[in-house]
Amino acid sequence: MVDELADPKDADAPAFHVVVPSLPGFGYSDKPATTGWGTEKIAAAWVELMGRLGYSTFLAHGGDWGGNITTVLAGRFPEHVLGIHTLFAEAPPGLSTDGLTAAERKWTEDTRDFWRHRAAYAKQQATRPQTIGYSLVDSPVGLLAWILDKFADWSDTEDSPFETISRDRILDDVTLYWLTRTGASAARIYYESHNSLDPELRVDVPSAISMYPRDIEKCPRPWAQERYRQIVRWRSPERGGHFPSLEVPEFFAKDLQEGFAAVLAAHR
Template sequence: MRARLTAARLPETETVYRAAPDPRRWQQGVPLAELVDVVNHWRTEYKWRSFEERLDRNGQFRTTIDDLGIHFLHRRSARADATPLVLTHGWPGSIAEFVDVVDELADPQDADAPALATDGLTAVERKWTEETRDFWRHRAAYAKQQATRPQTIGYSLVDSPVGLLAWILDEFAECSDTEDSPFETISIDRVLDDVTLYWMTRTGASSARIYYESHNSLDPELRVDVPSAVTMYPRDIEKCPRPWAQERYRQIVRWRSPESGGHFPSLEVPRYFVKDLQEGLAAVLSA
């Protein structure tokens, strides 16, 4: 991997070049200067083995579900009465999203955690719908590509570490609650943990297929009748007004819309994420 990074052939700088900090730097995608800095860090300073050791300490396992090989971490709680909890991720996420919050979830410092604890749209909800529509119209090229031709982009994602980095880094920048760079809230090593995990395991193509397999398969008539807790982070890529959410989730027992956070809250606002998850689960269990 380091040899490939050293030999990487990069394009010229973007034609919307501006000096940092400036959110407009990302209008054509990942800025060349940003990518060069991350590639150099990845090649010379990043330590994959330390992340590998963290995964081993949590407990790594493999199983087969419906003939599909699944890798997962299983961290047992220190408490015999703990409630089992499954944390899942989407793309371009991975188990790297949760390594910084699993300790507090499995062995919380607060001895009482998980205990019991409109008509029309508001102005904020209307803004959510506008932002969601804007995302799908102007900023969702990666999703369209992976939902229609995942194999084609998959060759680049599996073969080129720099190509994979740029493809994923663009989404961290797009979906994070930041002004200029995703590294304002997410550490560069945590992003590289995520990207390296994809590259080492050659899963750039297979992971992209979730879009092809899922985008047209959801039943529009599906209704969820079990108690549900929902949190809408302000910089997530899709934000649904509560009246619309209640059409599908028929028993929302807790609804939160915090002041900060994006598509990767466990990386951006880990303390809030853990507390919110504990309180949401408590509300579901009490219901």
């Protein structure tokens, strides 16, 4: 999350302050001791966190679960969220494919295929997170296989995730889960939040949205506009999958900065 965005070439621009919170149960955060830590509660916690840090208004960015939480932040707390940049636009359910382009229809077919044939991990964690959780904190090889499978399937590569992401970066990610023993606690967000996004939630703050070509879920713009009512920037990059900050880091950083610039320009 960002409280102010500056052009680094502009000496008179405001400071660029970045806050990167760690989701409860992940990485450097504590493991929740109670149930209920779904995306709605996490979004409220982020507002509280930013307030305690002295930021009453801020911008928010996210992908994957962070993208879901970013949507909740913008929809529930527009008085605090100036705007968002997200890689994970979620349309309301039940929309028709009538009027979509051929490319947009392909997006919906790819997403449907993912949930039917490649999302067993999510169904497992959404229904029986502790069953797999014990394995993820007991075996480093099991944890590596569980995580590497996602890097292999979700990155924009032909044969191996190591085509774009180094072994060291992936091992860093796995090691963080292993040393903090968060394989089980991280899985619980699926149980707490799977399919929990309010179908009536609307985002009225300025929104910048990027759909990377090999991401696991891609939302057509006509569908996204049913929830995100003020899209100020829409991009469909030529390269990148679910992990663009690792796969195409320079492009991702530029896209993020330009997206936030478009959001701030909407307030002028």
